[in-house]
Amino acid sequence: MDLRNAAGVKVRAPARLHLGFLDLGGSLGRRFGSLGIALERPATEVTVRRSTTDAAEGPDSDRAARARDLVRDKLGIDGRFAIDVDAALPAHGGLGSGTQLALAVGVAVARLSGHDLSPRAVATVLGRGRRSAIGMEAFAAGGVILDGGKALAGPEASAPPPLLSRFPVPESWRILLVFDAAREGLSGPQETAAMATLPPFPAEQAAHLCHRMLLQALPALAAADADGFGSVIGHWQRVLGDHYAAAQGGGRFLSPQVAEAIAAIEAEGIPGVGQSSWGPTGFAIVDGEETAARLAATLRRRFASFTNLSFDCVRGNNQGADIIAL
Secondary structure, three states: OOOOOOOEEEEEEEEEEEEEEEEOOOOOOEEEEEEEEEEEEEEEEEEEEEEOOOEEEOOOHHHHHHHHHHHHHHHOOOOEEEEEEEEOOOOOOOOOHHHHHHHHHHHHHHHHOOOOOOHHHHHHHHOOOOOOOHHHHHHHHOOEEEEOOEEOOOHHHHOOOOEEEEEOOOOOEEEEEEEEOOOOOOOHHHHHHHHHHOOOOOHHHHHHHHHHHHHHHHHHHHOOOHHHHHHHHHHHHHHHHHHHHHHHOOOOOOOHHHHHHHHHHHHOOOOOEEEOOOOOOEEEEEEOHHHHHHHHHHHHHHOOOOOOEEEEEEOEOOOOOEEEEO
C-alpha cells in the first residue's frame, strides 16, 4: 500500500492468543515453535499523522513513541509524526500488546515515508519476533498460525521464526476470553529470567506434542472440529502449565481466579482451554455462537463477586490489521 501522499494512516491491529511452545529444548536446532490465534477484539487502534513536531498521546503513548523513533532511526527517515493511541490492549495480559502497538506505529511510519515493508520486515527492524512469529503473523493476515521455532545457529538465527501454516479460524468457532484486571503476566527482564530458570524440557515430550499438533490438532482445525482441536490444546496447556508452574506462583495459571473460571468451563465439556502466554488471560475454544454466549452469561453470574474478572465472547480474525489512509 503506497501511503506517501496520505496525510496519515489509521491502523487497527488484532489481539492474539499465544497457545504455547512446542519444543523448549531445541534438540533439533530450532527452539520454541508456536501456535496462536488472531482475535476480532480487543484490538490496538492507532492514528499516525505527518506533523511538524513529534507528539504521542493516549494509552501506552510512551511505547508508541519509542516504536516511531526506532523505525525512523533504523530506516533513516527525516519526517515528524503525531501519534494518537485510540485504544490499547491490556499490557502484559497475554494478548500481544507490545508487538501489536509497535507494528501498528512502525508500519504506519514506514509506509508514510515510502518504505513499503511487510509487517515481518518492520518487526525485524523493531527487534520483535525473537521467540515467536505469532504476533507479526496475526498482524499480517490473522488466522490460526503455526511457526517453526527460532533457529539456534546459522544465517537464520537472527531472523524471526518461519511461518509453517495459516488456517482461517472456522466461522462457527467462538473464543471465550477470561480477563483478570488485577494481575499482569511476566514480560521483559522478568520473562527472560523466568525462561532461563525453567527445568530442561524432555525431547520425548516435545516429540509427543509435535506429533499431536501435526496429525491431530491441524487436521481437526482443517475440518472445523472444535473438540478435536481443543483436546490437543487442552493437553498441551496442561503439560506447559506444569512446566511453567514454578515461575508463575506454583500453578498452571498465573491467576487462581482465572483457573477457577477455566475449571468451570471444562466442567461443561469444553476441552480447548488454557492460558495465553504468561497470562493472566484465559481462553476457551467453543463451537457455536449461542453455546459460547450462554456459557459466558453463566460465568458472569457465577463469578459476579470476583470484580477483577471479566468475560468476552469473540470471533477469530482472518484478515489481520486494517490499514486505512487518511
